[in-house]
Amino acid sequence: MKKTLLICAVILGFAFAASAQDSEKPVFKFNEEKHDFGKIPQGTPVTTIFEFTNVGKQPLILTDVRPTCGCTIADYTKTPVKSGEKGNIKITYNAAVAAPFNKVIVVTSNAETPQKNLNIVGEVIAKPASSK
Numbered sequence: 001m002k003k004t005l006l007i008c009a010v011i012l013g014f015a016f017a018a019s020a021q022d023s024e025k026p027v028f029k030f031n032e033e034k035h036d037f038g039k040i041p042q043g044t045p046v047t048t049i050f051e052f053t054n055v056g057k058q059p060l061i062l063t064d065v066r067p068t069c070g071c072t073i074a075d076y077t078k079t080p081v082k083s084g085e086k087g088n089i090k091i092t093y094n095a096a097v098a099a100p101f102n103k104v105i106v107v108t109s110n111a112e113t114p115q116k117n118l119n120i121v122g123e124v125i126a127k128p129a130s131s132k
Helices: 002-022
Strands: 028-030 034-041 046-054 062-067 072-076 086-093 100-109 115-125
Touching: 028 115, 034 046, 046 115, 062 072, 062 086, 072 100, 086 100, 086 115
Parallel strands: 034 115
Antiparallel strands: 028 046, 046 086, 062 100, 072 086, 100 115
């Protein structure tokens, strides 16, 4: 009986230690995770900045920010973001094709949730035909 209690205590101790380590990881808190550009004119690139705060305990390091199409460019904070500090991800969409769009940007980091998806949406409106 004592042996069983000892084994249970050891298992619980390991479980508690593992969960305590997880709570030490960095954590994203974004101001927004989806940005709606609304209607934008064709041929006019648009930009938004996704700002985030590291609400975890350890420094947050972005290892990759990858748009899912070639029409979108990402630039992001490359230095570690300390606990309580802010970083950002700047997204520029090239509004070349007249159509609605919904693009995903995949953010990879050392955060508690290692992959996070951001979205940009809107509608590119065709340029009116020029009259001569």
